[in-house]
Amino acid sequence: MSSSPQPQASGSEQPMAPFEAEAAGWRRLDMRMLLVHPVREVARLFPVLVGVVFAGSSTGRGGLWGLVGAGIAISLGLLRWYTTTYRIAAGQVQVRRGLLRRQLVSVPLDRVRTVDISASALHRVFGLVRVTVGTGLSDRKSNDALRLDGLSAADAERLRDELLHRRTKDEAADAAPEEVIAAIRPTWVWYGPFTFSGFLTVFVVLGFAWRIVSETHVDPRQLGPVPEAYSALMAVPRWLDLVASLLVLLVVVAFASTMGYVLAFWGFRLVRSSDGALQVTRGLISTRATTIEERRLRGVEISEPLLLRAARGARCIAIATGLRVGRGAERGGSLLLPPAPLHEAQRVAAAVLNASEPITVPLIRHGPRAHRRRYTRALVMWALLIIVLVASAGLAQVPSWAWPASLLLLPLGAVLAYDRYRSLGHALAGGILVTRTGSLVRRRSMLACDGIIGWNLRQSFFQRRAGLATLVATTAAGRQRYAVFDVPLDEAVRLADRALPDLLAPLLTEPDDRSRAS
Amino acid sequence: MDPPLTSTNAGQASGAPPQLRPPRNLVSPRAIRYWTARALGGWLVVVLAQVFLMVLVREGVVRFQVITLAVTVVVAAAHVVVMPRWRFRVHRWEVTANAVYTQSGWFSQERRIAPISRIQTVDTERGPLEQLFGLSNVTVTTASAAGPLKIHGLDRDRAQELVDELARAIESTAGDAT
Numbered sequence: 269m270s271s272s273p274q275p276q277a278s279g280s281e282q283p284m285a286p287f288e289a290e291a292a293g294w295r296r297l298d299m300r301m302l303l304v305h306p307v308r309e310v311a312r313l314f315p316v317l318v319g320v321v322f323a324g325s326s327t328g329r330g331g332l333w334g335l336v337g338a339g340i341a342i343s344l345g346l347l348r349w350y351t352t353t354y355r356i357a358a359g360q361v362q363v364r365r366g367l368l369r370r371q372l373v374s375v376p377l378d379r380v381r382t383v384d385i386s387a388s389a390l391h392r393v394f395g396l397v398r399v400t401v402g403t404g405l406s407d408r409k410s411n412d413a414l415r416l417d418g419l420s421a422a423d424a425e426r427l428r429d430e431l432l433h434r435r436t437k438d439e440a441a442d443a444a445p446e447e448v449i450a451a452i453r454p455t456w457v458w459y460g461p462f463t464f465s466g467f468l469t470v471f472v473v474l475g476f477a478w479r480i481v482s483e484t485h486v487d488p489r490q491l492g493p494v495p496e497a498y499s500a501l502m503a504v505p506r507w508l509d510l511v512a513s514l515l516v517l518l519v520v521v522a523f524a525s526t527m528g529y530v531l532a533f534w535g536f537r538l539v540r541s542s543d544g545a546l547q548v549t550r551g552l553i554s555t556r557a558t559t560i561e562e563r564r565l566r567g568v569e570i571s572e573p574l575l576l577r578a579a580r581g582a583r584c585i586a587i588a589t590g591l592r593v594g595r596g597a598e599r600g601g602s603l604l605l606p607p608a609p610l611h612e613a614q615r616v617a618a619a620v621l622n623a624s625e626p627i628t629v630p631l632i633r634h635g636p637r638a639h640r641r642r643y644t645r646a647l648v649m650w651a652l653l654i655i656v657l658v659a660s661a662g663l664a665q666v667p668s669w670a671w672p673a674s675l676l677l678l679p680l681g682a683v684l685a686y687d688r689y690r691s692l693g694h695a696l697a698g699g700i701l702v703t704r705t706g707s708l709v710r711r712r713s714m715l716a717c718d719g720i721i722g723w724n725l726r727q728s729f730f731q732r733r734a735g736l737a738t739l740v741a742t743t744a745a746g747r748q749r750y751a752v753f754d755v756p757l758d759e760a761v762r763l764a765d766r767a768l769p770d771l772l773a774p775l776l777t778e779p780d781d782r783s784r785a786s
Numbered sequence: 787m788d789p790p791l792t793s794t795n796a797g798q799a800s801g802a803p804p805q806l807r808p809p810r811n812l813v814s815p816r817a818i819r820y821w822t823a824r825a826l827g828g829w830l831v832v833v834l835a836q837v838f839l840m841v842l843v844r845e846g847v848v849r850f851q852v853i854t855l856a857v858t859v860v861v862a863a864a865h866v867v868v869m870p871r872w873r874f875r876v877h878r879w880e881v882t883a884n885a886v887y888t889q890s891g892w893f894s895q896e897r898r899i900a901p902i903s904r905i906q907t908v909d910t911e912r913g914p915l916e917q918l919f920g921l922s923n924v925t926v927t928t929a930s931a932a933g934p935l936k937i938h939g940l941d942r943d944r945a946q947e948l949v950d951e952l953a954r955a956i957e958s959t960a961g962d963a964t
Contacts, residue, residue, distance in 0.1 A: 589929075721928045722900035722935075725806070729893050742900075742930035749932030758803040764899075765804070771901055774882045776804040 294353040294364070300394040301418030305345025307390055309338050354416060356430050361401065363414060373414060379403050381564045381590030383428045384601050386556040387421075397424045401431065402590040402601070432545055432559055445542060449619045450605055450612065452536035452550075459581040459607035460529030461522035463573070469524040470517075533606040538616065546586065546620065548603065558601050564588045566719030566745040567700065568604065568617040570627075572710045582613035586620070587715055587746035602746065617714065626700040626714040631693025637734045638754040642689040646681040653677070684708075694752045694763065701741055701767050703752045713750045717767045719743045725760060739764060806897065809880035809887045817877070817939025820919040821870035827915075829862035879937045881951060886926050888935045898935045903959040904928045908952045910945050924948055 352365045360374045382402035391397055401414035419427065534552035541547055544562035549555070567587035576582065584605035605616045618624040657671040687707040695702040701720065704712040724740040731737060731754070739752040739760040752760065765772040836858060840851050872892040880887045886905070889897045909925045916922060922945035927934040940948065 721904035721930050722898065722932075724933055725897040725899075727895050732895070740932060742928065742932040744929035748930050758805075761806045762803055768901070771885050771899060772806070775806055775880075775885070775887055775899070777807040 293355040293357055295355060295423075296353055297349055297416060297418040298396055298420045298423065300396055300420070301349050302346060304390055304394055304396060304418060305349070306342045309341045309345065311390075349418070352416070356427075361414070361431060363416070375401070375403050375414065377431065380431050381561060381588065382601065383431055383559045384556070385424050385428065385558075387551075387554060389553045391418075392553070392555065395421055397421050399424050399427060428559060432543075432561060447540045448537060449540055449546075450536075450538040450608075450616050452533060452606070452608075456533075456606070456608050457526060457529060459576060459579060459609075460526035462575045462579045462581060463525050463529060463607050464521065464575055465525050465528045467521055467525075469528055470521055473524075529606070536606055538604055540619075546604070550606070558603075560586055560588050560602075564590055564745075565620070566743060567713065567715040568620050569714070569746065570610075570613050570617055570712045572610070574708050574710075576607055577710060580610050581607045582610045583607050584613045584616050584620075585746070587713065587719070587743070589719075589745040621700065621714060623698050623700065625697040626695075626702050629695045629697040629702060631695050631702065631704055632759070634689075634692045634694075634736075634753070634755050634759075637736055637756070638692060639689045641730075641734060641736065641754055642685040642692075643682065646685040646688075647678065650674075650677045650681045692753060694755065696763060696766055701750070701763075703741075703750055705751065705753050713747075715741060715743060715745075715750050719745055720768060723764050723768075723771075724749075725764070727757070741767070809878040809889050809897075811879050813874070813877045813879070813937070813939040814921060814941040814944070815874070816919045816921060816941070818870045818874050820916060820921055820939055821873055822866055823919075824915060825862075825866045825869055829858075829866065833858060833862065877937075877939060879940075881948065881955075886935055886952070888937055890936065890938070898933065900926060900928050900935055902952070902955045905952065905956050908949050908956070910949050912942070922946070926952065 347367055348365070351367050352363070354361070354363045356362075356377070359377050361377060361380065362372060362374045364370070364372050380401055380403060384400040384402065385397050386400070387397040396418050397420075399416045399419055401416075403414060416427075531552045531554070533550050535555075536550040537548070539547045539549075541559075546560045546562065546565070547557065548560075549557040565586060565588045569585040569587055570582050571585060572582045582605075583603070586602045586604050588602060604620060605613055614627045618627050621627075654671060654674045654677070657674050661668070661671055684707055688705075691704055691706055691710045693702075693704045696717075699717050701715045701717055702712065703715075704710065720741045720743055722742040724742060726738045726740065727736070735757055736754045737757045737760045739755060741750045741752075742748065743750065752763065755763070761772070761776070765776065833855070836851065836855050840848070840855070843851075869892055876889060876892055876895055878889045881902075884903070885899055885901050887897070887899050889895065905926055906929055907925075907927045909927075910922055911925065912922050916939075920942050921938075922940050922942045924937045924940060924945050925934050926936075937945075937948075
């Protein structure tokens with residue numbers, strides 16, 4: 269967990285003579301990729317095709333244009349296979365692509381932080397994978413450039429070893445054996461419904477069905493048993509209807525969430541390989557393998573969404589440079605443990621950090637002023653909303669029950685504020701900054717102090733009056749900012765000073781000679 | 787479950803705790819005029835838009851329009867008078883042997899500290915309005931996306947000196963600053 273000295277260098281793009289000698293170590297994507305592209309394009313245009321085949325004419329000329337689009341997309345895919353080559357040479361990984369605009373991306377091997385190997389169902393049919401090389405140049409363009417879609421699984425494994433395990437040849441003798449930190453257990457599926465990830469799936473499926481319906485011009489109200497069911501639904505009282513549909517929705521979402529959990533996390537394993545890198549493999553149909561180098565790891569986060577917390581579950585996320593949380597193709601790449609029992613998440617966090625102290629250390633609370641601030645913030649916000657609703661009660665567009673119903677927000681806000689205060693806490697344990705915050709998603713972030721590359725100490729007008737401050741540790745890893753919210757100012761300064769002692773010392777004064785601005 | 791939380795009294799253990807002092811250097815006094823001009827420009831757009839609407843729409847809502855215009859003018863005047871002077875008292879900066887330290891804001895204030903060894907780039911920039919007042923701003927970025935350090939309203943020559951000073955300091959440090 270230290271930043272090792274390396275030469276300052278970054279990805280660069282240079283023009284390049286087209287089609288140089290293939291002999292110079294350039295490798296191509298796998299031939300089988302030529303089969304994947306057409307199939308994938310056809311799948312994407314499935315609703316349009318259904319419309320064309322079964323309904324004769326689709327919505328005007330949309331179907332025809334859809335087919336033309338598919339043809340173009342397929343040819344582009346073929347072209348991409350033909351023009352994309354890659355190699356590892358002179359300490360650099362290089363990718364060449366493009367026909368008219370030739371592009372060469374070179375990144376020094378030093379800068380490679382993560383290697384992500386994923387495979388969709390289609391890829392797996394053909395034994396192919398997609399490799400994404402994470403460089404931490406928090407820049408979408410270069411991340412996209414270092415994605416190789418369609419290597420054979422064996423080629424991908426070899427590439428990963430070349431990219432990350434380049435030291436193993438000389439260190440193989442004294443390397444530690446592989447260590448399995450965590451592996452999925454069937455009972456964890458119990459946490460699936462509590463992730464609520466199925467919400468999105470249900471909407472996607474509904475959207476897909478809707479497109480097919482609209483493309484084929486079939487009125488679902490005249491289809492098989494639907495008319496009877498529809499009139500039956502109309503017959504029952506409205507509130508019963510509402511309750512029933514809510515229940516159905518809940519069951520469907522819970523089922524979809526569970527399915528999603530199984531699909532995404534089946535066969536999950538977290539392994540520390542012989543050279544210290546963390547490897548996560550998971551997935552039932554689409555598989556994914558992520559490798560995070562140990563020297564890029566800056567910490568761990570235990571996150572507990574409210575529902576999952578109610579079921580005593582938690583997730584684990586790596587804080588690593590080059591892995592920005594929730595960004596594009598690397599989304600989910602920093603996951604260290606899927607929703608699992610809390611004690612399991614704590615055990616994994618301790619194993620990854622090589623220290624249990626940050627997980628068990630009692631957190632320092634932020635005191636009564638922070639407590640009061642949670643309530644005022646929540647209540648002022650809801651009060652403003654209620655005032656607006658009361659003021660607009662006379663208007664025709666606003667239903668009459670709106671403002672009495674909105675009063676319910678007040679107790680709800682108070683409960684949330686109480687829980688938010690209970691979550692607040694921080695500590696410093698063994699060179700690791702621990703901060704916990706949030707209620708709807710409670711996160712306990714454990715960030716190594718040598719991964720902190722700056723402090724932001726923010727005080728709003730009201731925070732200054734209350735003597736509080738929000739201390740943000742900035743870092744190149746994970747979420748980029750880890751905040752200690754509403755901590756007393758003195759404690760914020762003390763914490764920052766203890767975490768990075770040399771940095772603050774020249775900026776501190778004894779309380780006697782305060783010469784404060786404003 | 788979670789470990790128990792302890793109450794906060796660690797701060798009082800060793801007597802009065804040390805304070806973080808403000809950075810030493812003020813920005814150029816011309817920055818007051820610059821901030822005033824910038825705020826005036828912004829408010830002018832809002833007021834002109836309202837006047838334009840008044841001329842365009844003249845049915846029934848004139849009273850409402852006059853009231854909003856009056857309120858806008860009062861708020862704008864207060865902002866234009868108070869904000870630049872308040873800002874000038876807050877905005878400060880300092881470069882120590884191993885850190886860059888800035889303080890900015892007015893209603894909300896923020897202090898930012900970045901170790902010199904973690905600095906990645908130092909930029910200086912002059913917008914048209916800043917050029918008019920002979921000012922320059924300096925941006926210091928680190929490998930974190932969580933907010934670069936910005937020093938607004940520096941005297942142009944002073945900004946150049948600062949950039950040169952930081953460039954020399956960065957050269958002497960190693961590592962990829964993450």
